[in-house]
Amino acid sequence: MKRILIIEDEPAIRMALEDDFTFEGYRVDSAATGPEGLEKAVDLDLDIIILDLMLPGLNGLEICKELRKRDIGTPIIMLTARSQEFDKVLGLELGADDYITKPFSMFELHARVKALLRRSEIRGHQSEKDKIHIGPFELDAAKYLFTKNGEPVQLTTIEFDLMKLLMQHAGHVLKRDDILNSVWGEEVYVTPRTVDTHIANLRKKIEDNPGESHWITGVRGVGYKFNSDAPLQNLHQT
Numbered sequence: 001m002k003r004i005l006i007i008e009d010e011p012a013i014r015m016a017l018e019d020d021f022t023f024e025g026y027r028v029d030s031a032a033t034g035p036e037g038l039e040k041a042v043d044l045d046l047d048i049i050i051l052d053l054m055l056p057g058l059n060g061l062e063i064c065k066e067l068r069k070r071d072i073g074t075p076i077i078m079l080t081a082r083s084q085e086f087d088k089v090l091g092l093e094l095g096a097d098d099y100i101t102k103p104f105s106m107f108e109l110h111a112r113v114k115a116l117l118r119r120s121e122i123r124g125h126q127s128e129k130d131k132i133h134i135g136p137f138e139l140d141a142a143k144y145l146f147t148k149n150g151e152p153v154q155l156t157t158i159e160f161d162l163m164k165l166l167m168q169h170a171g172h173v174l175k176r177d178d179i180l181n182s183v184w185g186e187e188v189y190v191t192p193r194t195v196d197t198h199i200a201n202l203r204k205k206i207e208d209n210p211g212e213s214h215w216i217t218g219v220r221g222v223g224y225k226f227n228s229d230a231p232l233q234n235l236h237q238t
């Protein structure tokens with residue numbers, strides 16, 4: 001059973017959400033103020049948090065920031081009102097995973113919640129395989145370390161996540177949309193073009209000859225593949 005925390009000060013909305021998520025089979029906790037919400041978010045073992053932006057005591061962005069500062073990675077959906085100035089990029093930067101504007105339909109909220117839960121399950125599953133070794137490359141997810149022939153290669157966070165995904169699925173073509181959803185999540189401001197840009201940067205860092213990609217190959221119109229076999233050129237070397 002998934003456990004959800006609803007932090008919302010408007011009683012009518014809070015109660016409607018409590019009833020609805022209970023009915024849908026979630027274990028529901030709720031809070032009506034910022035400080036109470038933060039306390040529960042820290043103490044309870046939650047799967048997801050629905051967090052209102054304007055709250056007494058401590059606002060939603062402050063709660064988000066505080067949780068991420070404490071390394072609490074529970075997925076968060078922010079609730080905002082159309083009349084409120086809400087900088088969605090700032091919200092996502094501070095650690096919210098998604099946001100939804102009031103008034104919203106329960107159908108839409110459930111869809112967002114389910115999408116986030118699915119994503120966090122994929123992430124949880126991925127973290128089980130901490131070390132991946134293919135050819136000259138080794139990726140250590142726990143240490144956030146990527147090496148080629150034992151030498152560390154500096155990757156950005158996105159490049160690291162991308163590399164991890166490609167290596168986990170070595171030998172299989174990953175569709176651009178799947179790469180987007182796994183690495184960036186279903187955020188609105190990234191496009192498939194973003195994937196291409198980061199793949200190009202990654203190739204420059206890992207390929208012997210970036211002009212001829214042996215390890216990461218593109219499949220036109222579909223996506224990318226990490227080749228699990230050592231390229232022939234490498235076999236002839238050393």
Ligand code: CA
Pocket residue numbers: 008009010052053054055
């Ligand atoms: Ca409010």
